[in-house]
Amino acid sequence: MAFFVPEYSMRPFNNRICSQAGHTITRRDCLRHLVGSLCLALASPLSQGLASEIRSGPSILEKYLGEELRYQIGYWLIGNVGSAKSEFLSTNLPGIYRISIEGRGAGLINSLLGGIVYDYISFCQYLPNQDRLQPLYFELIRQRGNKKRVRSVSYNHKAGDISYLETKPTGDTRRQKEAMRTDRIYEDYLTLFFNFRHGYYGHLQRDHHYSLPLYVKEQMNPVKVHIADLETEKKFRAREFNRTDKDLFVRFQIPPEDVSSGSGEILGWFSADAVPVKGTIQDVVFFGDLWGEINGREKVANARSVQAPPVVQSLI
Numbered sequence: 001m002a003f004f005v006p007e008y009s010m011r012p013f014n015n016r017i018c019s020q021a022g023h024t025i026t027r028r029d030c031l032r033h034l035v036g037s038l039c040l041a042l043a044s045p046l047s048q049g050l051a052s053e054i055r056s057g058p059s060i061l062e063k064y065l066g067e068e069l070r071y072q073i074g075y076w077l078i079g080n081v082g083s084a085k086s087e088f089l090s091t092n093l094p095g096i097y098r099i100s101i102e103g104r105g106a107g108l109i110n111s112l113l114g115g116i117v118y119d120y121i122s123f124c125q126y127l128p129n130q131d132r133l134q135p136l137y138f139e140l141i142r143q144r145g146n147k148k149r150v151r152s153v154s155y156n157h158k159a160g161d162i163s164y165l166e167t168k169p170t171g172d173t174r175r176q177k178e179a180m181r182t183d184r185i186y187e188d189y190l191t192l193f194f195n196f197r198h199g200y201y202g203h204l205q206r207d208h209h210y211s212l213p214l215y216v217k218e219q220m221n222p223v224k225v226h227i228a229d230l231e232t233e234k235k236f237r238a239r240e241f242n243r244t245d246k247d248l249f250v251r252f253q254i255p256p257e258d259v260s261s262g263s264g265e266i267l268g269w270f271s272a273d274a275v276p277v278k279g280t281i282q283d284v285v286f287f288g289d290l291w292g293e294i295n296g297r298e299k300v301a302n303a304r305s306v307q308a309p310p311v312v313q314s315l316i
Contacts, residue, residue: 060132060133060194060195060198060200061097061126063198064194064197065088065089065090066088066089066299066300066302066303067087067088067297067298067299067300068085068086068087068088068298068300069086069294069297070085070086070295070296071084071293071294071295072293073103073106073292074290074292075284075288075289076288076289078107078109080106080107081109081110082103082104082106082110083104083106084102084104084292085101086100086102087099087100087303089304089306090306091306091307091308091312092305092306093308093312093313093316095125096124096125096136096312096316097124097126098122098123098124098308099121099122100120100122100190101119101120101190102120103117103118103119104117104118105117113145114145114146115144115145116143116144117141117142117143118142119139120140120189121138121139121140121141121190122137122139122188122189122190122191123136123138123308123309124136124188124190125316131198132195132198132200133191133194134155134157134191135153135155135186135187135188135190136154136157136312137152137153137154137155137309137311137312138152138155138189138190138216140216147169148169149167149169150167151165151167152164152165152166153188154311154315155180155186155188155215158315160182161177161179161180162177162178162179162180162186163175164176164177164217176218178218178219184213184220185213186215187213188214188216189214189216192212192214197273197274204227204270204274206227206230207227207228207229209225210226211223211224211225212224221254221255223252223254224252225251225253226250226251226252227248227249228248228249228250232249233248233249236249237249240269244277245269245271245272245277246277246278247269247270247271247272248269248272249267249269250267250269252265253266260284261282261284262283262284263283265281265282265283266280266281267279267280267282275294275297276294277294278292278294279293
């Protein structure tokens with residue numbers, strides 16, 4: 001989820017073109033990643049790699065099915081460059097659920113770029129004997145104007161393999177497959193977020209380091225997380241105007257390319273039940289710090305059901 005650092009970087013963007021790894025990156029290229037960068041951070045939970053004991057009490061479905069979270073996205077002095085919405089819904093297939101984060105650009109910048117869309121979608125299976133979600137199909141859709149890029153991951157637990165597929169705006173595709181290991185738990189960003197919140201990976205602890213074995217690309221992409229100690233937490237909370245639900249101060253590192261960041265560092269606040277309430281992605285290329293703030297949270301009784309695509313049926 002989104003993270004917050006109290007002292008925003010007030011660096012304005014430059015009209016110049018920068019170069020990274022021998023490739024030219026324009027201001028337009030950076031802008032098109034803003035909404036998607038925060039959406040990815042919205043889906044990034046904490047984890048210890050292997051599950052601990054299952055918590056007693058309501059199941060993960062009883063707690064989160066029908067939940068909707070909404071965020072406002074901004075950067076520098078511009079308070080509204082986009083929005084993001086997270087939903088957890090049932091599907092037409094028994095025991096199969098859809099989690100999504102939908103990001104949309106807003107305002108003048110979005111209009112100039114022809115419209116920015118970022119969708120993160122996970123179709124997952126509920127495992128009642130473990131009371132957790134298991135990913136079946138993860139999809140990332142990035143679109144600006146009429147240019148659309150789709151990256152998907154199929155988790156075939158029956159065959160014991162993972163398939164990666166990327167379709168570029170030109171229509172060209174790239175495929176990759178690798179075998180699953182029986183000694184690993186496989187998660188995408190969204191299933192891991194809800195499994196973590198439910199307590200499947202243990203309780204959140206201050207002054208504690210975690211490791212996240214994420215599988216949405218070829219090979220594992222580890223994410224390192226640190227929850228601040230109480231003294232650090234108090235120092236940062238004292239700088240907050242609105243301190244509601246700011247219970248734990250978190251710092252974590254993810255692959256920089258996943259969030260269009262020079263550092264890949266994200267700082268922020270979690271509520272006691274692991275909902276990111278405000279946050280900042282550090283060093284977004286050419287723009288400094290991209291921030292987001294929660295502006296809506298509800299649990300919808302009898303939420304609508306959605307249709308699962310054929311690929312999901314084939315993985316059951």
